[in-house]
Amino acid sequence: MRILTYRLKDSKEAYQVGFLKDTLIYPVDTLKTYIADEAVKQLVTSDPALFYLQLQSLPALKAALEKASQSIGIKQESIEFGPVVTRPSKIICVGVNYLDHVKEMGHDVPKLPVLFSKFSNALIGHEANIMGMAKSDQLDYEVELACVIGKTCTEVDESEALDYLLGYTIANDISARDLQKRTPQWLQGKTLDKSTPVGPVIVTTDELKDPSKLAIRSYVNGDVRQTSSTDQLIFNIPTLIAFISDLITLEPGDLILTGTPHGVGFAEKPPRLLQSGDEVVCEIEGIGTLKNKVD
Structure with missing residues (x-):
């Protein structure tokens, strides 16, 4: 469904x-x-x-x-x-979770999932405009596979983790790199108003049974920027659900953004960041296409 x-x-x-x-x-x-x-x-x-x-x-x-x-x-x-979940109780995001992205950013491979959060003020839907450049002139795109929790889970074992999912959607974790980098904590660059498209749909787990080898891509104005597969995830979805639910009780409608692959604009030399009027398209196999323009 x-x-x-x-x-x-x-x-x-x-x-x-x-x-x-x-x-x-x-x-x-x-x-x-x-x-x-x-x-x-x-x-x-x-x-x-x-x-x-x-x-x-x-x-x-x-x-x-x-x-x-x-x-x-x-x-x-x-x-x-609209955003596929309008007011989730939690939006948990995972940083540096694709092996190819870790290499392009020059990071060490993390030993544990790197977690940060967003709030529902950031969420917008398919074809909605991403907030403009007033707060930041270093906006970056990040296509991500997102998981939607379907029932309350706490201290869930990896072997049972997928049983707690409703399904999967696409997220574009727009990042204000200047705000993100000005302090050790990333939050201020990650949850600006109207900065995170999610959609266009949730595909339920009975239709999308295996999220482990999905093609994932992003485009800016038709130019391919990111192309990878979810088999590049360092911490896969069952591992993430088990790890997060050991710390935080997850509830129906909660979102987990699982990380972005290589090809982000900030890592290019010189950087290729977003400008007003740019169209960003995110695609994930089995889910569809999420399209938004920058105000």
């Missing part, structure tokens, strides 16, 4: 949850009419803040999606994409 948040274009309404099937978006509230079990139907909500807390309704929604008439579907050109 492919889950997203959206609202109709030119609408000021809150984002709601929908499902992408073929080229159409099916609203959760409309799919409810295809669910016969009243108890399950009562669990279903289109509010993104609550939807990820009630994922026991997902099998019924999957069955409803199979039955649904195309007449209730909405064309993509009619909607504005």
Whole structure:
């Protein structure tokens, strides 16, 4: 299944949850009419803040999606994409986690995952504009595979870690390198308002079963900047979930950004950083394409 948040274009309404099937978006509230079990139907909500807390309704929604008439579907050109999770309780990011990126940055291979955080103010959706250059003139792109937690997990074993995932999405960890580097802590360069696109959809684990060898790429104005595979991850997804959940209880809707491969603009000689008007496209095999422009 492919889950997203959206609202109709030119609408000021809150984002709601929908499902992408073929080229159409099916609203959760409309799919409810295809669910016969009243108890399950009562669990279903289109509010993104609550939807990820009630994922026991997902099998019924999957069955409803199979039955649904195309007449209730909405064309993509009619909607504005939101961030696939609008207000996660936690956004945990992993730094220097691709072997090829560690080499280009001149770092030692980390012995433990390098963690930092973001906040929900940073999140934007597919085709939304990345915040402008007012705060930083050293904006960099970073395509990343992101994991969405599906149920509460704490002290999870690696062998069971993937059972706690809802699915996977794409993130662009836009980094303000000047702000990131001016102190030993990276936070101020990593969570500026409207700086982190996530989307366009969450692909659930029943559809994307193996995240270990996915092609991952980024482009700026059509020029290939990053091209790699998730087999370059130093700490794979089960390891990350086990490590993080040993420290922090993860909850439904939480995001884990797993790191970026080589090819970031800051590492180029001379650096090739983003400018106002640039279009950044991030692609991950099995998920799709995340596209955004810099204001």
